[in-house]
Amino acid sequence: MAALERMFDANVNRACEGLRTLEDLARFLLDDAETSRRAKDARHSIRTAAASAGPRRLVAWRDTPGDVGTAISTPDEMSRKDAGSLAAAAGNRVAEALRACEEVAKALGLQPLAFEAARYEAYEIQRRLLTALGAGSPRWSVCVLITDELCRRGWQAVAEGACRGGASCLQLREKDLGDRELLDRARTMVELARPHGVAVIVNDRPDVALIAGAAGVHVGQGDLPVGDVRKVVGDRLLVGVSCATLEQARQAVQDGADYLGLGPMFTSGTKAKPALSGPALVEAVVADPVASRLPHLAISGIDATNACELARRGCHGVAVCGAVCGADDPESATREIVDAMSSANAAARA
Numbered sequence: 001m002a003a004l005e006r007m008f009d010a011n012v013n014r015a016c017e018g019l020r021t022l023e024d025l026a027r028f029l030l031d032d033a034e035t036s037r038r039a040k041d042a043r044h045s046i047r048t049a050a051a052s053a054g055p056r057r058l059v060a061w062r063d064t065p066g067d068v069g070t071a072i073s074t075p076d077e078m079s080r081k082d083a084g085s086l087a088a089a090a091g092n093r094v095a096e097a098l099r100a101c102e103e104v105a106k107a108l109g110l111q112p113l114a115f116e117a118a119r120y121e122a123y124e125i126q127r128r129l130l131t132a133l134g135a136g137s138p139r140w141s142v143c144v145l146i147t148d149e150l151c152r153r154g155w156q157a158v159a160e161g162a163c164r165g166g167a168s169c170l171q172l173r174e175k176d177l178g179d180r181e182l183l184d185r186a187r188t189m190v191e192l193a194r195p196h197g198v199a200v201i202v203n204d205r206p207d208v209a210l211i212a213g214a215a216g217v218h219v220g221q222g223d224l225p226v227g228d229v230r231k232v233v234g235d236r237l238l239v240g241v242s243c244a245t246l247e248q249a250r251q252a253v254q255d256g257a258d259y260l261g262l263g264p265m266f267t268s269g270t271k272a273k274p275a276l277s278g279p280a281l282v283e284a285v286v287a288d289p290v291a292s293r294l295p296h297l298a299i300s301g302i303d304a305t306n307a308c309e310l311a312r313r314g315c316h317g318v319a320v321c322g323a324v325c326g327a328d329d330p331e332s333a334t335r336e337i338v339d340a341m342s343s344a345n346a347a348a349r350a
Contacts, residue, residue: 091126
């Protein structure tokens, strides 16, 4: 039985070590008190359940110098590329260790249910962390929002001009089209943008974005929550969220968004804005340890002049509509904003 007790002791320690890593990721990287608390509670529940075996009984059989497993490792164990991979590895470590605890507890005549419950809780803690930490978020400089009725030259001419003018992204924003027409337009836009290496985002509709082969979907505060969007698209699409306050931006990070739409910045002629968030929101997001984890696009009333102002405040990128859609020459209008952002960012780095 000594071998089983050593195995049980090692896996209890392994599970608690992994949970401490998850706890500290939630605490120090995300300022997420709830997830940090859950990891701490799970860790203590494991120690309490293991105590029924008798701490002295387990320690008496502990033999770290004689453990042949301490010299066994794999190359993957020696590196972690980012916080997300750290959370994934720690979570997997916890789950595997707790499964071993469950089985060995039965052989030692202990109650296995506490370890089973802790394992299920660890799955959820890992999910919450991986969702919030995310990966592969885009850093677009200029995104052009396209609504046909606002396009002086027609939506395709605007999309083509925006791509030639250096836009990083196009967003299809058509709230009044039927499903089939919206899907056809999304597919056409994706095909049009692909040769230029420009991403296409579909507003509001994860299903259409997925079927059309778009890069992502953008949702507002009144649309589907990020978690439910993920149930449709998984990790296959980027998910952006409109945020008018720092609190909404922080929540979007916790929910697992890939980027933030910040605004409204300025008065816009394309859509009525009862209240403006203004450039102060950009400054608040850039300074915030949680919200700043994701890239953002400032939106509403953006032109080449105020894009420079936003860039000087730390803005990553801008989403523009009227300044390009309403222009006689969408390509030149896009290039002017792209150049303005590039110049302002270069000046800020100097």
